[in-house]
Amino acid sequence: MSVTGGANPVKKRFDIKKTLLILLTAVVLVGITSYIAYETITAEVTVVQNGEEVEKTTAANNVNELMDELGIDVSKHDELSVSLEDELTDGMVIEYKEAQEVNVAIDDQEETYYTTQEQVKDFLEEESIDLSDHDQVSVDLNAEIKDGLKIDIDRAFEVTVNDGGEEHTAMVTNQSVGELLKDLNIELSDHDQINAELDDSVQNQSSIDIVRVTKEKVTEEVEIPYETVRENDSDLLRGNQEVVKSGKEGKKVETYEVTKENGEVVSRELVDEEVVEDSVNQVVAVGTKAPVTLVDSKGEWMNFTSTKYTAFCDGCTGSTAxxxxxxNTIYYNGMRIIAVDPSVIPLDSIVEVKVGNNTFKAIAKDTGGAIKGKKIDILVDSKQEAWNWGYRSVQVRMLKEG
Incomplete structure (x- = not known):
């Protein structure tokens, strides 16, 4: 039997298998090529972002592209372990820490900072913000830095308190005057004076002055002087006076309020007085009786008894009536001084005294308790002369009536 004009079945199956093999080979080659290309253009990197580690396979060419890929906007204050322009390499580790905003107010002057430090103390050291032992900080130095953190720093300064002459110094910040005094254990009384209000803030380089004011009551016993009352006496010769009632001083207790500032008396005010003993007025009789002159005003000689006395005899004071x-003298205007009875020889009269054949002018400038009537007492220098004279008769005549 013969076959003509038909396809060979064996050959046809062979062509299909060949085609399938070629297609499969092409797919494998494309896969291998793609894999080789992918492995060539990608990199395995590790990104540590704010302490959190992320493994990343990326086709980015450099760090900047990687950050964009991760949605990380790197600012100039952020911390990056590599440069943004560095090319990525397989196995590369990139550390990134985002900067936190910190607002610092020093004595009300505020400034904004950005930092990647973890704690407040490290941030302050980084920014060279030094603190003294007395400065006040609003947050703990070991506190964690968080975005938007506000740090208030009050710088301490020295203040002098002059407490009634005693000086105290203290380092203060934003204290009030009252708080400062409390810290120094200084208490004010109701009368003390201070050059500031207690609610006022203490100012830098200021001085607080306290004046210690004390008020105390003081009593004193004071004499009340007596007054002299003069009464006319018609039985007493004109020109004569006589104490008929002695005066006596009274007593009163005066109370003063004494104010002292820092121990010095600044005022003394009389607030009360009490009379404890009344004064007694002195009463003096003033003579109004006209004297009867027994000496002849025409200058005729009359007989008198005479004695002599000194300026400092018993009961004498060194001054005439x-x-x-x-x-220191026994003369007055060149004339001898005599004591007289004014009712006989008026005071200030000028007379002539005759002793034997000797005469001298005298003026009536004194009186005496024992000189009564027609008697004169002649002033001399010594007691011996007065004793030797004793009592003698003399003659007297008026030259000029007083």
Whole structure:
């Protein structure tokens, strides 16, 4: 039997297998090529973002493209372990830390900072913000830095408190005057004075002055002087005076409020007085009786009894009854001084005294308790002369009536 004009079945099956083999080979080659190309253009990198580690396979060419791929916007304040322009390499580790905003106010002057430090103390050190032992900080130095953190720093300064002359110094920040005084254990009384209000803030380089004011009551016993009352006496010769009632001083207790500032008396005010003993007025009789002159005003000689006395005899004071100082003299305007009975020889009269054949002018400037009637007492220098004279008769005549 013969076959003509038909396909060979064996050959046809062979062609299909060959075609399938070629297609499979092509697919494998494409896969291998793609794999080789992928492995060539990608890199396995590790990104540590704010302490969290992320494994990343990327086809990015450099760090900047990787950051964009991860949605990380790197600012100039952020911390990056490599440069943004560095090419990525397989196995590369990139550390990124985002900067936190920190607002610092020093004595109300505020400034904004950005930092990647973990704690407040490290941030302050990084920014060279030094603190003294007395400065006040609003947050703990070991506190964790968080975005938007506000740090208030009050710088301490020295203040002098002059407490009534005693000086105290203290380092303060934003204290009030009252708080400062409390810290220094300084208490004010109701009367003390201070050059500031207690609610006022303490100012830098200021001085607080306290004046210690004390008020105390003081009592004193004071004499009340007596007054002299003069009464006319018609039985007493004109020109004569006589104490008929002695005066006596009274007593009163005065109470003063004494104010002292820092121990010094600044005022003394009388607040009360009490009379504990009344004064007694002195009563003086003033003579109004006209004297009867027994000496002849025409200048005729009359007989008198005479004695002599000194300026410092018993009961004498060195001054005459008319106020003449005779402690060093026995003369007045060149004339001898005599004591008289004013009812016989008026005071200030000028007379002539005759002793034997000797005469001298005298002026009536004194009186005496024992000189009564027609008697004169002649002032001399010594007691011996007065004793030797004793009592003698003399003659007297008026030259000029006083």
């Amino acid at each position: 008319t106020g003449v100082d005779v402690s």
